[in-house]
Amino acid sequence: MANPSQVDTSKPLEYQSEDGKLKILGIWAFLGAEIVLFATLFATYLSLHGQTAGGPTSQDLFEVKEFMIETILLLTSSFTCGLAVMEMRKGSKKGYLCWMLVTLLLGLGFLVMEINEFATYVSEGAGLSRSAFLSAFFALVGTHGAHVTLGIGWVLLVLYQVYKQGFTPVTARKAFITGLYWHFLDVVWIFIFTAVYLLGMVS
Amino acid sequence: MEHPNTLKKHIFGFLWSLILTFAALLITLRTNLPLGWKVTIIVTLAFFQLIIQLLYFMHLTEGDSKWIQVVNIVYGLFVAIVTVAGSIWIMLYNTMTH
Amino acid sequence: MDLFNFKKPEHFFVTGEPMIYMADVLIVLTMLGIVFVLTYYKKWRWLWDEWLTTVDHKKIGIMYLISAVLMLFRGGVDAVLMRTQLALPNLKFLNAQHYNEIFTTHGTIMIIFMAMPFIFGLMNIAVPLQIGARDVAFPALNALSFWLFAAGALLFNISFVIGGSPDAGWTSYTPLAGNELDPGPGENYYLLGLQISGIGTLMSGINFLVTILKMRAPGMKLMKMPMFTWSTLITSIIIIFAFPVLTVALALLTMDRLFGAHFFTIAGDGMPMLWANLFWIWGHPEVYIVILPAFGIFSEVISTFARKRLFGYSAMVYSMVAISALSFVVWVHHFFTMGSGPWINSLFSITTMLISIPTGVKIFNWLFTLYKGRIRFTTPMLWTLAFIPTFLVGGITGVMLASAPADYQYHNSYFLISHFHYTLIGGTVFACFAGLIYWWPKMFGFKLNERLGKWSFWIFIIGFNLCFIPMYLIGLKGMPRRIYTYPAGLGWGTWNMIETIGAYLMGIGFAIFVYCIIYSIRHGERDTTGDPWDGRTLEWSTSSPAPEYNFARIPQVNEIDAFWYRKRNKAMKVEESKPLKPIHMPNKTGLPVILSIFMFIAGFGFVFEWHLIGIIGLLGVLGCLAWRSLHEDKGFYIPVDIIQQTEAKWKKVSARGKSITS
Numbered sequence: 004m005a006n007p008s009q010v011d012t013s014k015p016l017e018y019q020s021e022d023g024k025l026k027i028l029g030i031w032a033f034l035g036a037e038i039v040l041f042a043t044l045f046a047t048y049l050s051l052h053g054q055t056a057g058g059p060t061s062q063d064l065f066e067v068k069e070f071m072i073e074t075i076l077l078l079t080s081s082f083t084c085g086l087a088v089m090e091m092r093k094g095s096k097k098g099y100l101c102w103m104l105v106t107l108l109l110g111l112g113f114l115v116m117e118i119n120e121f122a123t124y125v126s127e128g129a130g131l132s133r134s135a136f137l138s139a140f141f142a143l144v145g146t147h148g149a150h151v152t153l154g155i156g157w158v159l160l161v162l163y164q165v166y167k168q169g170f171t172p173v174t175a176r177k178a179f180i181t182g183l184y185w186h187f188l189d190v191v192w193i194f195i196f197t198a199v200y201l202l203g204m205v206s
Numbered sequence: 207m208e209h210p211n212t213l214k215k216h217i218f219g220f221l222w223s224l225i226l227t228f229a230a231l232l233i234t235l236r237t238n239l240p241l242g243w244k245v246t247i248i249v250t251l252a253f254f255q256l257i258i259q260l261l262y263f264m265h266l267t268e269g270d271s272k273w274i275q276v277v278n279i280v281y282g283l284f285v286a287i288v289t290v291a292g293s294i295w296i297m298l299y300n301t302m303t304h
Numbered sequence: 305m306d307l308f309n310f311k312k313p314e315h316f317f318v319t320g321e322p323m324i325y326m327a328d329v330l331i332v333l334t335m336l337g338i339v340f341v342l343t344y345y346k347k348w349r350w351l352w353d354e355w356l357t358t359v360d361h362k363k364i365g366i367m368y369l370i371s372a373v374l375m376l377f378r379g380g381v382d383a384v385l386m387r388t389q390l391a392l393p394n395l396k397f398l399n400a401q402h403y404n405e406i407f408t409t410h411g412t413i414m415i416i417f418m419a420m421p422f423i424f425g426l427m428n429i430a431v432p433l434q435i436g437a438r439d440v441a442f443p444a445l446n447a448l449s450f451w452l453f454a455a456g457a458l459l460f461n462i463s464f465v466i467g468g469s470p471d472a473g474w475t476s477y478t479p480l481a482g483n484e485l486d487p488g489p490g491e492n493y494y495l496l497g498l499q500i501s502g503i504g505t506l507m508s509g510i511n512f513l514v515t516i517l518k519m520r521a522p523g524m525k526l527m528k529m530p531m532f533t534w535s536t537l538i539t540s541i542i543i544i545f546a547f548p549v550l551t552v553a554l555a556l557l558t559m560d561r562l563f564g565a566h567f568f569t570i571a572g573d574g575m576p577m578l579w580a581n582l583f584w585i586w587g588h589p590e591v592y593i594v595i596l597p598a599f600g601i602f603s604e605v606i607s608t609f610a611r612k613r614l615f616g617y618s619a620m621v622y623s624m625v626a627i628s629a630l631s632f633v634v635w636v637h638h639f640f641t642m643g644s645g646p647w648i649n650s651l652f653s654i655t656t657m658l659i660s661i662p663t664g665v666k667i668f669n670w671l672f673t674l675y676k677g678r679i680r681f682t683t684p685m686l687w688t689l690a691f692i693p694t695f696l697v698g699g700i701t702g703v704m705l706a707s708a709p710a711d712y713q714y715h716n717s718y719f720l721i722s723h724f725h726y727t728l729i730g731g732t733v734f735a736c737f738a739g740l741i742y743w744w745p746k747m748f749g750f751k752l753n754e755r756l757g758k759w760s761f762w763i764f765i766i767g768f769n770l771c772f773i774p775m776y777l778i779g780l781k782g783m784p785r786r787i788y789t790y791p792a793g794l795g796w797g798t799w800n801m802i803e804t805i806g807a808y809l810m811g812i813g814f815a816i817f818v819y820c821i822i823y824s825i826r827h828g829e830r831d832t833t834g835d836p837w838d839g840r841t842l843e844w845s846t847s848s849p850a851p852e853y854n855f856a857r858i859p860q861v862n863e864i865d866a867f868w869y870r871k872r873n874k875a876m877k878v879e880e881s882k883p884l885k886p887i888h889m890p891n892k893t894g895l896p897v898i899l900s901i902f903m904f905i906a907g908f909g910f911v912f913e914w915h916l917i918g919i920i921g922l923l924g925v926l927g928c929l930a931w932r933s934l935h936e937d938k939g940f941y942i943p944v945d946i947i948q949q950t951e952a953k954w955k956k957v958s959a960r961g962k963s964i965t966s
């Protein structure tokens with residue numbers, strides 16, 4: 004472990020301690036692993052997309068309006084999250100907290116819509132066990148949703164710490180890292196939007 | 207350390223991601239391009255969005271370890287593409303099963 | 305999914321097998337024995353403070369190694385049981401079901417719970433010392449990796465007394481491993497045991513990547529790192545990008561089995577072959593994960609005992625980089641015979657053959673390092689010298705298998721079995737022995753007895769070849785793998801008997817090795833200098849065992865084999881005149897153990913489909929994570945006078961040691 008109290012003040016707060024640098028690099032490596040994790044789920048979904056066992060197909064299920072709203076919500080939340088980190092670098096605790104709360108609300112809105120979408124499918128008889136296609140759909144989109152849920156919890160913990168302690172090299176690093184994670188979830192969603200929803204409308 | 211144009215960068219990135227998203231939507235639903243074309247175009251657009259997020263929002267090229275971070279992401283994408291393309295090829299385009 | 309369904313499986317405790325009753329008795333006795341010893345000698349506190357909560361990479365390494373040797377024993381017993389059953393035609397020693405269970409647990413344990421922790425153990429011991437660091441980048445995470453591995457291994461291992469062992473092979477192919485053909489907890493144990501330890505492995509990968517990239521001593525450029533460190537770096541990269549595939553594949557099959565999904569079932573339009581595809585996307589990189597560190601160990605041992613700098617350093621590095629990329633594009637060679645068609649098979653044949661090129665380059669480099677070296681035949685060196693021809697055979701038969709049309713003949717025969725044992729034993733296991741003996745003095749401050757070590761080496765090597773050369777032959781004669789018995793009159797009988805004798809010899813070799821350890825604890829030559837082999841890399845520049853903080857002063861590095869040159873040009877003296885500073889160290893923490901216990905509970909719950917228990921376990925895990933987020937470890941400082949005392953003590957002993965030997 005690197006010493007968290009040695010700091011280099013010429014850098015943004017989150018990069019000032021050696022410990023912060025190590026952890027930020029660690030999270031990038033973790034995101035590299037997450038890329039492959041989601042790629043495997045995509046590979047599974049795309050292989051099984053046509054395997055509907057006589058049940059509903061993606062064209063039967065997906066609603067353009069619904070998934071567009073979900074997409075816009077998440078895209079916007081990624082933007083506000085970026086603004087929050089920008090505020091943090093300016094040293095504005097209030098700015099950070101405000102933008103992060105907006106981010107969380109947007110994320111929550113996304114989650115509610117997704118849960119609603121899943122519930123609708125299940126009530127139409129299109130649950131996990133209906134066909135290989137649906138198993139793969141729930142696995143991929145559900146894993147993303149689970150990440151968003153965990154992300155919300157994690158951000159809340161960090162917000163609490165920033166609120167209590169203000170910005171220190173430690174809290175700034177945490178804020179930065181949760182930001183990276185949040186943007187990453189948006190990236191994954193863009194690919195879900197493309198490969199699952201858009202492609203699902205036409206094939 | 208803070209660049210005055212960061213806000214501009216963020217807004218720029220956000221606008222582009224909206225434009226790309228809607229472009230993908232329109233190309234898929236409102237054009238008569240063959241399926242192969244549509245797939246190629248919208249997947250390309252998705253990769254553009256990926257790059258925007260990485261550069262404008264995620265500060266990929268920042269810090270002492272920027273090269274490590276870039277190589278790491280490129281490596282991850284390499285394995286991801288091999289996994290997805292390889293699996294589709296093996297599972298759907300093999301000549302024996304089906 | 306019914307949360308409150310606690311259905312009891314048909315047999316909670318496995319019954320009906322005398323061997324298992326014996327095992328039950330042994331387990332209970334051993335546990336009672338451990339509890340008694342700990343209580344009698346009042347060692348509980350010591351166990352908790354010194355080991356369970358430690359974040360010191362050297363102690364974590366030792367714990368990995370102890371587990372790995374235990375698992376080698378368990379996997380070895382499995383192997384000997386199988387060989388006993390196959391010694392003669394038509395034997396009734398094991399029945400078909402029992403045999404299936406044993407080859408499944410043998411394969412899984414040897415790869416996941418023996419080879420992996422063995423290698424992680426050696427990495428933990430050596431890498432931070434080799435790069436002149438005080439610990440890994442994330443010490444608490446490192447402990448968590450170990451404890452998750454331990455939880456996964458424990459979960460997998462209790463299957464044979466509680467609930468029943470998995471029996472669909474270490475590759476767990478669907479549909480055989482699906483719910484219709486294989487209901488019950490056995491396969492669930494496989495899925496959850498691997499899942500839990502796999503998460504730990506991924507974290508280790510990240511940890512070592514960051515450690516090696518960011519925590520090297522000043523002056524140690526990437527191209528000046530010791531070769532074992534290089535191999536660890538490349539291995540970490542492969543782990544980071546390969547293990548998530550396993551995580552997903554296991555999760556999907558778990559969903560099939562527990563929640564009625566249809567990924568790999570025939571019903572519901574699933575694709576059983578998709579499992580094979582995903583499994584090998586991880587599985588092939590995995591074989592390189594266990595072989596590359598072995599290459600690293602051999603490189604260290606060869607250059608130390610040939611007393612020469614490693615020949616072709618940069619070629620070694622580039623060939624590993626090439627392997628890391630190529631290892632991700634060859635996976636189909638494991639299922640050529642599933643009929644993917646000529647294009648797919650051809651392409652993957654070619655990539656597979658390509659990967660043997662960088663491997664060949666490395667073999668030549670080792671040979672050239674030996675050339676004109678002043679070779680010392682120590683036990684680590686013997687294992688290394690035996691590795692070169694053995695691995696060559698494994699590699700060449702690999703290239704034979706890589707030809708898709710020919711593989712229709714070899715696939716799933718004993719020829720294949722022999723191929724991967726020549727690579728895995730001849731590569732990884734030999735390296736584990738070599739590395740363990742080589743770094744043993746660094747861990748414990750004394751050498752293992754060379755005479756006993758050599759006995760165990762020779763007996764093992766003879767046994768190994770007796771066991772596996774005939775397998776190539778009977779493989780070509782058509783004997784398939786994974787059969788529990790065979791009729792007489794096929795010409796396999798004699799060879800099988802020879803193989804069994806070989807297997808017993810390997811068992812004896814292992815037993816002698818264990819005896820060698822016990823013997824050396826009392827009589828082994830003490831290492832007072834910290835540098836028992838006249839080593840070349842930084843781990844030999846500090847005392848044996850290394851102090852908690854590894855280095856009193858972080859060394860300055862100018863060359864490859866930094867320590868070798870520093871010893872000669874008196875740089876040590878200059879360095880020792882620099883003033884000491886307080887050293888910052890991480891605090892111990894009990895959280896990794898506690899989190900892993902929750903993970904174990906979750907795994908156990910899901911194995912029996914007691915979902916409520918599973919969920920409680922997972923909530924516990926989340927709680928631990930949240931707690932950690934709120935309690936950042938600030939570490940502590942070791943004051944200068946303590947460092948001075950420790951160093952002075954070592955210097956005194958070492959000076960006395962020198963005056964005795966010279």
Ligand code: HEM
Nearest residue numbers: 591595637638656660699702703705706715716724727728
């Ligand atoms: C020169 C490099 C190598 C080549 C060309 C090669 C090629 C192959 C091929 C084509 C197969 C599949 C054969 C079949 O199933 O019919 C195979 C199986 C296998 N190889 Fe290798 N191999 C090489 C090195 C290694 C190494 C270094 C290891 C491990 C340390 C290894 C471990 C295995 C294992 C475990 C299997 C069988 C797994 C199973 O089906 O249970 N190989 N190899």
Ligand SMILES: [Cu+2]
Nearest residue numbers: 588591637638
């Ligand atoms: Cu392979």
